Amino acid sequence: MSAKARLLPVSGCGRKGPACFIVEAGVLRLMLDLGYGPQPGLWPDVGGVGPVDALLLSHGHADHAGGLKLLPAIGNPPLYATDIVARGLPSPVTARPLPLSGSTGVMGLRVTTGRSGHAPGGVWLHLALGDGLLYMGDNSVESALYAHDLPPPAGTLILDASYGDYDVPLAQCQQALAESFSAPQGLLLPVPENGRGPEIALHLLRSGHPLPRIDGRIRSALQRLATSDAACLRPGVAPELSQIAEAAPASGEPGGITLASRADGTAGDAAELLARWENCETPAIVFTGYLPPGTPAERLTLSGRARYLRWNVHPRLSDNAALAKAVGARCVLPAFGDAKYLAAWQRAFAPARVVTTGPVEL
Numbered sequence: 001m002s003a004k005a006r007l008l009p010v011s012g013c014g015r016k017g018p019a020c021f022i023v024e025a026g027v028l029r030l031m032l033d034l035g036y037g038p039q040p041g042l043w044p045d046v047g048g049v050g051p052v053d054a055l056l057l058s059h060g061h062a063d064h065a066g067g068l069k070l071l072p073a074i075g076n077p078p079l080y081a082t083d084i085v086a087r088g089l090p091s092p093v094t095a096r097p098l099p100l101s102g103s104t105g106v107m108g109l110r111v112t113t114g115r116s117g118h119a120p121g122g123v124w125l126h127l128a129l130g131d132g133l134l135y136m137g138d139n140s141v142e143s144a145l146y147a148h149d150l151p152p153p154a155g156t157l158i159l160d161a162s163y164g165d166y167d168v169p170l171a172q173c174q175q176a177l178a179e180s181f182s183a184p185q186g187l188l189l190p191v192p193e194n195g196r197g198p199e200i201a202l203h204l205l206r207s208g209h210p211l212p213r214i215d216g217r218i219r220s221a222l223q224r225l226a227t228s229d230a231a232c233l234r235p236g237v238a239p240e241l242s243q244i245a246e247a248a249p250a251s252g253e254p255g256g257i258t259l260a261s262r263a264d265g266t267a268g269d270a271a272e273l274l275a276r277w278e279n280c281e282t283p284a285i286v287f288t289g290y291l292p293p294g295t296p297a298e299r300l301t302l303s304g305r306a307r308y309l310r311w312n313v314h315p316r317l318s319d320n321a322a323l324a325k326a327v328g329a330r331c332v333l334p335a336f337g338d339a340k341y342l343a344a345w346q347r348a349f350a351p352a353r354v355v356t357t358g359p360v361e362l
């Protein structure tokens with residue numbers, strides 16, 4: 001498409017926040033993601049956005065797809081998502097399909113997708129505008145579970161800068177967690193069932209630990225991944241996930257390793273188990289993901305009852321630098337990370353220009 005195009009970040013730039021971007025090309029207006037959170041109560045401000053022609057979702061996590069109740073404010077546009085993402089949304093939606101890996105037309109615009117290595121059905125989105133606009137959503141190249149496809153060249157790159165200038169390999173995170181995995185007093189890991197929960201379960205299986213105790217949501221997620229959602233997995237993983245889903249004991253007892261959702265402890269089995277065990281000395285509690293303000297995850301790590309040991313589900317700085325180079329980006333918009341890392345991003349992504357606000361001409 002040759003029409004003049006531009007990118008307008010609505011939310012998700014300069015800090016961790018709900019993802020929402022507008023792309024304008026001539027009269028066409030597309031929205032990329034419409035998230036909520038991850039801090040409780042944090043909605044993107046779509047008041048001034050006006051009507052859009054279509055909403056494209058990168059993946060189903062709440063901070064990318066949790067804002068669908070705002071659809072009436074942007075004219076109730078058609079929703080595009082992969083089948084796996086559409087099936088996994090908390091409320092039933094009618095979505096037009098995006099491929100897991102391939103090309104399709106969205107309102108006359110060519111959109112290419114590939115698996116993003118981060119969540120069930122999650123994809124990066126490449127729009128044929130200018131010299132290419134690539135939106136990574138959330139992504140990871142380190143997952144042993146979720147497959148990751150290489151994106152095509154793109155002049156403008158919105159990358160997942162959630163981790164700022166962090167550059168520690170996942171293998172090192174796993175070493176740091178190894179002691180907790182073997183703790184005699186047991187271990188509770190609050191995790192998302194559609195993210196690193198199944199990944200950690202797979203790691204425990206492969207590293208010879210007893211199978212973790214898992215809650216019903218994680219068991220269902222493992223079963224879905226092993227069957228209907230297996231197209232988003234790395235080759236050969238599905239039978240291992242089936243094995244865990246069938247054989248792992250149920251959560252509820254403090255011994256051994258327990259995986260329970262939700263990751264921030266605000267709901268689900270994790271909330272219940274935290275309430276039961278937070279005033280006991282055991283089991284150990286470790287949070288492995290983002291600690292949203294105002295949640296049990298933040299409260300218990302600040303009080304010292306829980307530890308925080310990261311399990312990578314977003315790209316490291318060197319992964320992002322390699323991506324920017326591989327796609328030939330001349331302009332990089334680091335999304336979902338704190339703008340205090342600007343200098344590190346500029347060094348890492350040079351010679352690309354780094355911008356943290358819009359509009360960006362494509």
Ligand SMILES: [Zn+2]
Nearest residue numbers: 061118119138
């Ligand atoms: Zn995500």
